[in-house]
Amino acid sequence: KILASAAPAAIILLTFAAAPLPSKASSSSTPIIACLSHDQCAVGSICEGGRCSNPFATGCLHTMATRKGHTDATTNGVGMNFNFKRRVCNSDDRANSEKGGSSSANCEKPDFPYKEVRISPGNWDSSIVLGLIYQILLSEVFRVPVTIEMGDGKRRQDGSFYDTESRYIYPDQVYPLEQLLEADLVGGDCSLSEKPCGHLLPEAAWDKAAELSENDTTRILPTEPNGVVGEFGFYIPAYTAKRNVDFLSFYGLSGDDSRIKLANTFKEPTTWRDYCEDVDPTNCTDHDDTGISKRYPETTGEKDSYFVPNLYTGHFRVTDSSNCTKNNNTCTGNVIGPPCDWTTYVDSQMYWNDISLTLNGGSNQVNNGYSYSQMTQVWRAANATKSDILMWWWTPDIMVDEYKGATMRSIASHYLNQPRSVTGIMHLSSTL
Numbered sequence: 001k002i003l004a005s006a007a008p009a010a011i012i013l014l015t016f017a018a019a020p021l022p023s024k025a026s027s028s029s030t031p032i033i034a035c036l037s038h039d040q041c042a043v044g045s046i047c048e049g050g051r052c053s054n055p056f057a058t059g060c061l062h063t064m065a066t067r068k069g070h071t072d073a074t075t076n077g078v079g080m081n082f083n084f085k086r087r088v089c090n091s092d093d094r095a096n097s098e099k100g101g102s103s104s105a106n107c108e109k110p111d112f113p114y115k116e117v118r119i120s121p122g123n124w125d126s127s128i129v130l131g132l133i134y135q136i137l138l139s140e141v142f143r144v145p146v147t148i149e150m151g152d153g154k155r156r157q158d159g160s161f162y163d164t165e166s167r168y169i170y171p172d173q174v175y176p177l178e179q180l181l182e183a184d185l186v187g188g189d190c191s192l193s194e195k196p197c198g199h200l201l202p203e204a205a206w207d208k209a210a211e212l213s214e215n216d217t218t219r220i221l222p223t224e225p226n227g228v229v230g231e232f233g234f235y236i237p238a239y240t241a242k243r244n245v246d247f248l249s250f251y252g253l254s255g256d257d258s259r260i261k262l263a264n265t266f267k268e269p270t271t272w273r274d275y276c277e278d279v280d281p282t283n284c285t286d287h288d289d290t291g292i293s294k295r296y297p298e299t300t301g302e303k304d305s306y307f308v309p310n311l312y313t314g315h316f317r318v319t320d321s322s323n324c325t326k327n328n329n330t331c332t333g334n335v336i337g338p339p340c341d342w343t344t345y346v347d348s349q350m351y352w353n354d355i356s357l358t359l360n361g362g363s364n365q366v367n368n369g370y371s372y373s374q375m376t377q378v379w380r381a382a383n384a385t386k387s388d389i390l391m392w393w394w395t396p397d398i399m400v401d402e403y404k405g406a407t408m409r410s411i412a413s414h415y416l417n418q419p420r421s422v423t424g425i426m427h428l429s430s431t432l
Helices: 062-069 089-098 125-141 175-183 204-216 240-245 254-266 272-279 346-352 372-385 398-403
Strands: 011-013 116-117 147-148 231-235 268-270 315-316 391-395 424-425
Touching: 011 268, 011 372, 062 125, 116 125, 125 147, 204 272, 268 272, 268 372, 372 391, 372 398
Parallel strands: 011 231, 116 147
Antiparallel strands: 011 424, 231 391, 268 315
């Protein structure tokens, strides 16, 4: 049977209604730790070609144990007879060595001829991180070779925890059940397939966990709750809460009396391309005295971005939908929410609670929703420009922890409270 794992779908404390964790995030980007000198990199990392190398390429546990002097079973400090060796090699290491790389020096040949396990994470952070944790445990503790399937079926190192360039990639997939079935077709050996192939899905929300269990019970193991809990809500920056205390309450958002105020406050985010072509008088060809844009965007990824560090701070503007001078009776503010192929009820929550906020400007053509990476960009743009936004988001999540506690930059832990809020419990699932 094929291993399938569904994870964090959990407690949902929604402002207006319970909803499951997202069934889809999106985007594929390659954040790299840039550097100019070795001292700008972490301990054990060096600056090569403007990038910090991965200090854990030989193994997470091996590297940390070596630093602390716990390299054998008598000093490992974990209370068990375990030697922190270098990780075992996988097919990505062999492929890289064949191309003239030296990654094979970072790993050891497996002691037993285990078939390689290929993990198929979804394209959002918690699924990716869980996949990397599984890779560490299997590669270093259980000595089983593990690779990460990025959705294209190609052997590539950049999705691995052990990637020598420390790249962090969003896969081109959500819940790739077809990859599990492909692994079954090739007898569990994904090296025999040229198609996307995987043995394990690290995370699934409760609704998708049920689908996983029912999809093919003869080839996919049933899922079980794993106890992870999460919380959904709508977030505003701390500075927005200070400017408009009314927005911390359902009553300050609801009703036609609040419509014009919401439209004037929550403006639409602008992509870098749209800013240069529709807002900047020189189309970003001359020096921008405002400091918003350093130049015209060069790549498709840059053109569609709402925030690019050190190049584009982001911009929020009034559009036809929020222009109350043109549309006094119908103008609305903008809410930042996901595309409709996520499981979300943003539109219905706004409508039935009489809140004049709508999804506008996102890349999803069906509901104008924003992709995962776009939502994170919009939040960073808002904080860079101190613009007001109201965004649907969840915890636990990396971005919440990143901004938590900052005086003027933290994601406000102010859920939009209202008497009819619903609490729902969702259990995450996993199988072994």
